[in-house]
Amino acid sequence: xxxxxxxxxxxxxxxxxxxxxxxxxxxxxxxxxxxxxxxxxxxxxxxxxxxxxxxxxxxxxxxxxxxxxxxxxxxxxxxxxxxxxxxxxxxxxxxxxxxxxxxxxxxxxxxxxxxxxxxxxxxxxxxxxxxxxxxxxxxxxxxxxxxxxxxxxxxxxxxxxxxxxxxxxxxxxxxxxxxxxxxxxxxxxxxxxxxxxxxxxxxxxxxxxxxxxxxxxxxxxxxxxxxxxxxxxxxxxxxxxxxxxxxxxxxxxxxxxxxxxxxxxxxxxxxxxxxxxxxxxxxxxxxxxxxxxxxxxxxxxxxxxxxxxxxxxxxxxxxxxxxxxxxxxxxxxxxxxxxxxxxxxxxxxxxxxxxxxxxxxxxxxxxxxxxxxxxxxxxxxxxxxxxxxxxxxxxxxxxxxxxxxxxxxxxxxxxxxxxxxxxxxxxxxxxxxxxxxx
Amino acid sequence: xxxxxxxxxxxxxxxxxxxxxxxxxxxxxxxxxxxxxxxxxxxxxxxxxxxxxxxxxxxxxxxxxxxxxxxxxxxxxxxxxxxxxxxxxxxxxxxxxxxxxxxxxxxxxxxxxxxxxxxxxxxxxxxxxxxxxxxxxxxxxxxxxxxxxxxxxxxxxxxxxxxxxxxxxxxxxxxxxxxxxxxxxxxxxxxxxxxxxxxxxxxxxxxxxxxxxxxxxxxxxxxxxxxxxxxxxxxxxxxxxxxxxxxxxxxxxxxxxxxxxxxxxxxxxxxxxxxxxxxxxxxxxxxxxxxxxxxxxxxxxxxxxxxxxxxxxxxxxxxxxxxxxxxxxxxxxxxxxxxxxxxxxxxxxxxxxxxxxxxxxxxxxxxxxxxxxxxxxxxxxxxxxxxxxxxxxxxxxxxxxxxxxxxxxxxxxxxxxxxxxxxxxxxxxxxxxxxxxxxxxxxxxxxxxxxxxxxxxxxxxxxxxxxxxxxxxxxxxxxx
Numbered sequence: 001x002x003x004x005x006x007x008x009x010x011x012x013x014x015x016x017x018x019x020x021x022x023x024x025x026x027x028x029x030x031x032x033x034x035x036x037x038x039x040x041x042x043x044x045x046x047x048x049x050x051x052x053x054x055x056x057x058x059x060x061x062x063x064x065x066x067x068x069x070x071x072x073x074x075x076x077x078x079x080x081x082x083x084x085x086x087x088x089x090x091x092x093x094x095x096x097x098x099x100x101x102x103x104x105x106x107x108x109x110x111x112x113x114x115x116x117x118x119x120x121x122x123x124x125x126x127x128x129x130x131x132x133x134x135x136x137x138x139x140x141x142x143x144x145x146x147x148x149x150x151x152x153x154x155x156x157x158x159x160x161x162x163x164x165x166x167x168x169x170x171x172x173x174x175x176x177x178x179x180x181x182x183x184x185x186x187x188x189x190x191x192x193x194x195x196x197x198x199x200x201x202x203x204x205x206x207x208x209x210x211x212x213x214x215x216x217x218x219x220x221x222x223x224x225x226x227x228x229x230x231x232x233x234x235x236x237x238x239x240x241x242x243x244x245x246x247x248x249x250x251x252x253x254x255x256x257x258x259x260x261x262x263x264x265x266x267x268x269x270x271x272x273x274x275x276x277x278x279x280x281x282x283x284x285x286x287x288x289x290x291x292x293x294x295x296x297x298x299x300x301x302x303x304x305x306x307x308x309x310x311x312x313x314x315x316x317x318x319x320x321x322x323x324x325x326x327x328x329x330x331x332x333x334x335x336x337x338x339x340x341x342x343x344x345x346x347x348x349x350x351x352x353x354x355x356x357x358x359x360x361x362x363x364x365x366x367x368x369x370x371x372x373x374x375x376x377x378x379x380x381x382x383x384x385x386x387x388x389x390x391x392x393x394x395x396x397x398x399x400x401x402x403x404x405x406x407x408x409x410x411x412x413x414x415x416x417x418x419x420x421x422x423x424x425x426x427x428x429x430x431x432x433x434x435x436x437x438x
Numbered sequence: 439x440x441x442x443x444x445x446x447x448x449x450x451x452x453x454x455x456x457x458x459x460x461x462x463x464x465x466x467x468x469x470x471x472x473x474x475x476x477x478x479x480x481x482x483x484x485x486x487x488x489x490x491x492x493x494x495x496x497x498x499x500x501x502x503x504x505x506x507x508x509x510x511x512x513x514x515x516x517x518x519x520x521x522x523x524x525x526x527x528x529x530x531x532x533x534x535x536x537x538x539x540x541x542x543x544x545x546x547x548x549x550x551x552x553x554x555x556x557x558x559x560x561x562x563x564x565x566x567x568x569x570x571x572x573x574x575x576x577x578x579x580x581x582x583x584x585x586x587x588x589x590x591x592x593x594x595x596x597x598x599x600x601x602x603x604x605x606x607x608x609x610x611x612x613x614x615x616x617x618x619x620x621x622x623x624x625x626x627x628x629x630x631x632x633x634x635x636x637x638x639x640x641x642x643x644x645x646x647x648x649x650x651x652x653x654x655x656x657x658x659x660x661x662x663x664x665x666x667x668x669x670x671x672x673x674x675x676x677x678x679x680x681x682x683x684x685x686x687x688x689x690x691x692x693x694x695x696x697x698x699x700x701x702x703x704x705x706x707x708x709x710x711x712x713x714x715x716x717x718x719x720x721x722x723x724x725x726x727x728x729x730x731x732x733x734x735x736x737x738x739x740x741x742x743x744x745x746x747x748x749x750x751x752x753x754x755x756x757x758x759x760x761x762x763x764x765x766x767x768x769x770x771x772x773x774x775x776x777x778x779x780x781x782x783x784x785x786x787x788x789x790x791x792x793x794x795x796x797x798x799x800x801x802x803x804x805x806x807x808x809x810x811x812x813x814x815x816x817x818x819x820x821x822x823x824x825x826x827x828x829x830x831x832x833x834x835x836x837x838x839x840x841x842x843x844x845x846x847x848x849x850x851x852x853x854x855x856x857x858x859x860x861x862x863x864x865x866x867x868x869x870x871x872x873x874x875x876x877x878x879x880x881x882x883x884x885x886x887x888x889x890x891x892x893x894x895x896x897x898x899x900x901x902x903x904x905x906x907x908x909x910x911x912x913x914x915x916x917x918x
Contacts, residue, residue, distance in 0.1 A: 034892045036702050039532035044502035045519050046789045046893070048489065054481075065485035070507045078486075085484065092560045094479050119523075123530050136704045138892035166892075168705045176704065245581035246617055246624035351708075354828040356839060357857050357916025359624050364837045366830040368708075385830045387837060387861070391917065415893035438835050438861055 001147070001157050003072065007051070008149040010076055014083060015055075015151060020101065024052035024280045025147035027068075028419055031119055033139040035167070038130040040123070048418070051079065052280065055086035059095035062086050100307040102282045105153030110277065112160040116141050117186035125188050126165070129195040133202070137167025144419055146276045158276035160184065160421075165191075166413040168369065169198050175205035175382050178224070178349055178369040182411040201348075201370055210373035210381035212436065218344030219434040220337055220374075221395075223408035223426040228350035230266075230325060230424060232363060233392060238268075238290050238298075239320035240305035249361045249392065253296045258361075258393050260294040261400040265328035268300065270315075273324030274411065275421045278315065285315035290322075294397070323422040330403025330427055339377040340402065340430060346372040346379065350388075361392035364437070387438040395431055404428040439552075439606050442466070442508075443594055449510045450596045453517055457494040457524075459540055460517065461597035463746060464490045464508070465788035469589035470559070474566040476582060482559065489788035492517045496524040498536035504789040538773045541748030542600040549607040549637040550736040556608075556639055562586055565643075569652045573616060578663060579656055580619045585631070586643075587611035587886075593746075601748045609739065609898060610642035611635040611886060614651050618659040625662035625856055627655045627841055628823055633680050635884050635898065636737040645737070658842065661854050668843050668858040668915030674818035674872070675860060675911040676811055679881035681840050683901035684824040686799055687888070689864035690722075690729055691899070693833040694756060695890075696767025696779060697794040707890045708831030711865055712762070714775060720762040723868030728802040729757035731766065731780040732902075739884035739900035740797035744781065747792050751781035756799075760869070768794050786895040793891050798884075798900035804874025811873050811907050818846040819913055821858045829864075837861040857916030867908065875904030 004025045011021055027049035034042045049068040054061055064082045068075045122139060141163035148156040164182035179198040181191050221229070236242035237250045252258040270277055270285040278284055281303050288298040300316035301309075317323065332340060345367075353365035367386050372379045391397075404427040414420035442464060450462050466488040473480040490513060491504040501523035505516040557565070569584040588610055595603040613631030617624055629651050636642045643649075677685060693710040697703060700714075712720070733741050733751040744750055749769045756764045767775065768783025771794050784795040812820070826839030843858030844851050862870075884900035 030893075032893050033527070034702070036532055036700070036704075040527045040530045041532045041702055042500075042502075042791060042793075043523050043527045044493075044504065044791060045516075045523060046504040047516070048504070048506050048789050050487070050506075062482045062484065065483070065487065067487040067489060067506055069509070070512065071509060074509075082486070089482065089484070089559060092558075092563070093482070096481060097478060099481075120526060123527070127530060136701060138705060140893065166705065170701075170704060174709075178705075246619040247581065247626070251624065351831055352828045354826040354837075354839070356826065356837070356859055359622075360917035362917050364826075364828050366828065366835065368831050385832070385835065387828075387830070387835050389837070416889065416896055438837070438863075 001159070003075070004147045006072060007075060007079055011079060011083070012151060014080065018057055020056040020151040022054040022282050023149045025145065026050050026418060027145045028142060030140055030142040030419060035126070035135055035137045038133065038135040053079065053082050053086065055083065055090060056099070056101065057090050059099060060090040060093045061096060061099055062089045062093065098304045098307040100303040100313070102154065102303070103152045106284050108156040108277050108284065110158045112184060114161055114184045116161050116163055122186065125191055129192055133199065134170040135167055136170065137165060138413070139163070139165045140415055140419055144421060148278050148280065148282060150282050154282055156276065156278035160274065164411060164413050169202045171202055171205045173206065176369050177201040177205065180413065204372060204379055205370065205382045207381045210383045212373070212383045212386055214436050214438060216433045216435050218341060219431050220341045220344070220346050221429045221431065222348045223428050224410060225347045225350045226426050226429050227410050227424050228353050228365065229363065229392070229395065230327065230426065232353040234321050234325065238300045238322060240299040240301040240309060240311055241320060243299055244309050249355060249358050250296065251359055252361070260291060260393065260397045262293045263330055263400055263403050264291055264294050264396050265289070266291040267326045268322040268324060269326045270324050274423050275323040279317055281318065283313055283315035288314050326425040327427060329405050329407050332402040332404045332430060334404060334406050337404065337428065338374055338379065341374050342377060343375050345383065345434065346374050356389055362389065363392065364389040386436045388434055389437045390435045394433065399432045400429060401432050402430040440592060440594065440604050443604065446594055447596065449513050452510055453514055455494060455517055455521060457496055457521060459495040459598050461493045461595065462490055463788065464594045466592045467589060467787065469587065471585070471587045472562050472566060473583050473585040474563065474570040477567070477570050479563055479567065487787070490516070491788050491791065492520050494520045494524055495535055496521065497528065498534040499524045499528045499531045500535055501527060502791050533774065538770065540597060540599045543744060543748060543750060544602045545743045547605045547743040551639040551641055552606060552608055554639040556588065569614065569648060572652045573656045574653060576660065578618045578620055578660060580617055582616040582652070582656065584652060585613045595746070595748055597748065603744045603748055605742060607637055608639065609635055609637055610639070612643050612646045612648045614648070614655050616652070616656045616659045618663045620663045623663060625659055627659040627662065629655050632885050632887050633683065633824065633883060635739050635886055636882065637739060637741060638737050642737065662842070662856045665854040665856040668819065668855040668913060670914040672910050673913045674815045675908045675913065676815060676818060676820040676846065676905060677908070678820065678822040678905050679879065679883060679903045680823050681821055682801065682903035682906055683883045683885070684827055684838060686801060686901050686903060687796065687899065688827060688829045689833055689836055689867065691766065691796040691799045693864060694766045695794045696765040696771035696775065696777070699765065700771065700774060703890065706892050708833065711832040711834040714777065717762055717765060717777060721760050721869070722757050722762040723760040724871040725759045726804060726871050726874045727757055727760045727868055728755065730755055730800050730802060731782065732798045732800050735798060735882055735902060738798045738882050738902060739898045741900070745783045745792070746785045747783040749781040749783065754780050766794055766796060768792070784897060786897045790891070790893060790895045795890065795897055796888060796899040798902070800902040801904065801906070803877045803880045803904045805876050806873050807876055808879050808905055811875055811905055812846055812851055813849040814873055815846045815907065816848055819858060820844040820846060820851065821860070826859070834864045836864060855915065858913065859915065860911050860913045862911055870908045870910060871906060872909045873907040875906060879905040
């Protein structure tokens with residue numbers, strides 16, 4: 001934090017009276033180990049840090065991303081060079097009618113520095129647990145920092161240590177079960193317990209495949225499967241700009257022409273989550289109820305949309321996607337899932353979803369990892385990979401029978417550009433009809 | 439250009455290690471993304487990024503350390519972290535690389551027209567603003583954007599075997615998209631964006647045809663609003679190049695990646711329906727199918743002289759007359775399997791390690807003009823511009839959707855239809871390839887957005903293709 005603060009202080013004295021700035025910061029030191037056949041396939045470490053400088057002058061503004069070197073003098077020089085580049089850029093731009101600045105000097109700090117496990121211990125625990133099983137997976141760990149400061153005196157800092165071991169166990173027949181162990185305190189006993197659970201599921205996958213024809217089936221979507229549906233909806237689904245410009249898959253929900261089941265309440269719950277409590281645009285991020293008992297309620301509104309559409313910003317990210325989504329729990333007890341499903345599909349994961357018809361919120365995607373055929377409340381056999389094609393208004397609307405009472409906290413394992421801090425807290429969903437097409 | 443080369447060479451020579459082999463890969467990237475949305479200039483996003491990946495090999499075990507600190511002490515510290523990592527994983531390592539050959543090549547590679555100055559920021563905004571303003575006034579046109587992405591990348595690779603490989607590339611990504619809405623349905627048309635990018639300078643924008651594109655794209659979005667839904671049922675399918683690139687990417691490219699076949703990607707990107715023993719034997723497609731790994735088309739996104747492990751790249755047939763010949767496997771995958779391959783070991787930046795990736799993966803042109811392709815179809819549909827893609831983790835069962843459809847009846851193009859989708863199985867689909875367009879239908883396209891790997895990497899890939907016809911494909915529309 002001290003390096004970032006020093007850059008902020010330098011920038012404050014470097015700008016003129018007419019200039020304002022936003023300065024974002026992102027850094028991580030990550031240990032990455034990927035496994036194949038229960039051995040280490042590739043391992044390394046990545047140390048990276050960057051700034052995002054927005055310079056504002058007379059209603060004009062531009063952003064510049066700058067990789068830092070970690071050496072104070074050089075970093076100050078890079079920031080000075082960046083400031084100069086933006087000073088030369090702004091006069092070339094028109095004034096931006098959608099620029100909306102937050103002049104509050106808000107303060108936000110969240111620091112967690114629990115020690116992470118030594119890699120040698122992690123490798124040993126994984127080696128022991130994976131004895132005799134075909135494990136493939138990825139371990140990512142280390143500190144992550146995010147910061148924000150503005151010329152108006154706002155300052156936010158978020159720093160946390162975390163690990164995420166995302167893995168799959170493969171049966172010799174090619175079927176697999178997916179699991180993960182993530183958090184901020186590695187507990188060898190807890191890891192071994194989770195691994196054992198995955199091993200037990202793997203045993204069911206050794207049974208002969210149950211052939212399945214395209215058609216309509218009762219289905220239970222475990223939290224990780226529901227997450228895939230929720231995740232594709234978040235591609236603009238709750239974005240104020242996408243809703244206004246008809247690019248949201250939930251445009252008919254927000255227009256009041258469609259509704260979801262009264263069981264469905266969706267919230268962006270930043271408070272208490274693993275994500276930072278401030279946006280890269282300099283706004284504190286609010287908790288927002290997005291869907292309330294099946295009806296559209298709030299939207300994710302960043303400052304640009306607030307200015308364009310006359311809304312109030314709630315500190316949404318630049319792409320107005322959520323990062324701490326929660327779906328309210330239902331009443332279906334964990335022990336009753338198979339019994340209430342009766343005969344149908346138990347789907348652990350879905351994969352590679354996309355839209356068949358976006359305005360109609362019609363989705364397609366695949367089953368992947370541990371999908372079972374259930375008869376009279378008992379798991380009978382795994383089923384081969386199947387494609388579904390169905391509407392959100394069916395799956396989470398007319399065909400939704402129940403949500404589970406227990407929810408699962410699913411931490412993102414995404415590492416595009418940097419380790420992701422997003423999470424979803426989701427129940428499982430029992431649906432009366434899921435349409436399989438291929 | 440390459441102004442860090444001398445310093446890096448000095449630093450590299452000064453590094454101290456007892457490793458059997460080590461390498462340094464420096465990447466510097468700068469870019470800008472400009473857009474005008476509904477005649478309002480969006481603020482520009484500029485970036486400067488640089489860093490180094492050091493890789494060491496101890497007793498056949500390899501590990502890497504990437505650092506943003508490119509001073510000599512920073513590089514030495516990273517090298518030592520990589521050494522420590524290699525020692526730590528030794529008892530658990532999957533691979534023994536003691537006998538793997540390493541490159542000692544020396545070469546430079548430059549994008550075409552790299553010395554040509556690119557238009558100024560003001561000129562770019564003027565171009566985008568003029569195009570945005572050319573979208574006609576129609577209250578049904580609710581959203582549109584004209585954009586231009588520009589990325590410069592310099593890479594320097596050095597290793598302890600004497601390799602010295604330098605690349606300087608410039609990538610250009612123009613795009614237009616328009617959304618129309620009639621109070622119930624919305625339809626979008628896209629030109630370029632994630633479907634188009636090339637190496638070069640302003641010549642890319644000229645070849646793309648950005649000037650004058652927006653009114654045509656807007657008109658097509660309005661036509662889609664008025665169009666009926668795509669009818670359901672089997673038809674012959676004429677795919678234009680801007681959908682063919684997605685078809686090639688998902689159902690030829692990914693299944694032929696050798697690291698997937700070896701199981702490395704089973705936890706994330708997936709596996710493949712293709713097996714190692716299929717090469718040289720499997721009839722992947724009809725005899726009309728010729729697929730190449732081709733790094734030699736200068737303007738294509740992934741043209742280069744060497745990949746990121748230092749292997750020299752050359753044009754190779756992966757599928758010839760429908761027969762599967764070679765996988766997309768770089769030097770490491772070739773060493774692991776004893777199979778042939780190509781120079782496709784690639785990393786998206788300095789902070790990610792090279793893995794098997796698509797690069798330029800193309801379908802060679804055939805002998806039919808577009809008129810002949812259409813003329814040969816009795817009951818069919820033309821589809822253009824991908825908008826939806828979904829395929830299973832073995833890259834077999836797929837469903838793809840396009841923005842634009844036009845029915846074909848008795849050899850003639852008929853009316854426009856909306857929401858055109860099709861689904862099939864890769865293992866059978868390419869065997870239904872019944873006609874391949876000639877050079878007049880061939881387009882050099884690509885995408886900046888191919889995701890894969892743990893840690894995740896998104897990378898530029900090039901695809902070039904003629905228009906192609908597939909017989910008897912399951913086609914359907916949307917709900918609207």
